[in-house]
Amino acid sequence: MAQYQELENFAAELRKSIITMNCHAGSGHPGGSLSCVEVVSWLFAREMNFNPENMTDPCRDRFILSKGHSCLTLYAALAEKGFFSKEEFKKLRHADGILQGHPDRIKTPGVEFNSGSLGQGFSFALGCALGAKRAKRENRTYVLLGDGELNEGQIWEGCMFAAHHKLDNIVAVVDYNKFQSDDLNENITALEPLNDKFKAFGWQVIEVDGHDFREIENAFYRTRTTVGKPTMIIAHTVKGKGISYMENVPKWHGSLCPTGEERECALRECGCEELE
DSSP states (O other), rough: OOOHHHHHHHHHHHHHHHHHHHHHTOOOOHHHHHTOOOHHHIIIIIIIEEEOOOOOOTTTTTEEEEEEHHHHHHHHHHHHTTOOGGGGGGGGTOTTTOOOSSSHHHHHTTTTOOOOSSSHHHHHHHHHHHHHHHTTTOEHHHHHHHGGGSHHHHHHHHHHHHHHHHHHTEEEEEEEEEEEEEEEEHHHOOOHHHHHHHHHTTTTTEETTTOOOHHHHHHHHHHOOOOSOOOEEEEOOOOTTTTTTTTTTTGGSSSSOOHHHHHHHHHHTOOOSSOO
């Protein structure tokens, strides 16, 4: 639809940047980076209140990438918003570059949290939200989780914490692409009934098609009108979305790079005539 064309264009640029970085580095995590593109596009292009020229403003909204291995999406969004040049993509995972395999808030402009072990970003985001509440600030915290990350006990401890403190200024999004590093979630640690689990922990739960901007918009609208409880958005997504041979194939979770015909296909499908 016409009102979402700008967002579709933003998302297309993110996918192009993800594949470009992956090809330059010869490694990375393309599958989970591609699956969360629409959610990240909505947050950076429409939802969040921040100024790239004043990222020390205590009243800014914050985005925490808890599933830090999907940092290609975050780097792509930051570049689109002018935090740094896309020339930096050529040095992804280089010791002398600013874009590392996990986000580094010291090296990379716009990054709010140094991610590492899964689950820790969620706890950090809850601290940001509680701090804002106690300081009586109106800013909001957004945190993106992987579905495999939900295997971490720290996530469920955090869910209890957020509900107890009535953190209605935090929105968590699960990139629910149904895969983790090695296989389907259901073959490793089953998550269903996921909606009911989060509700039982005291959260408002909204399920959406994570690639449909209309549903994403409606979900985030509801989060802004919710009082007294945190919100969990379960975004149903496709691992490797947008690159035909990567979609729903677990090996593209990470540590892989397209080569030969795969590379040509990936570049073509994301809109690149050649590696930029």
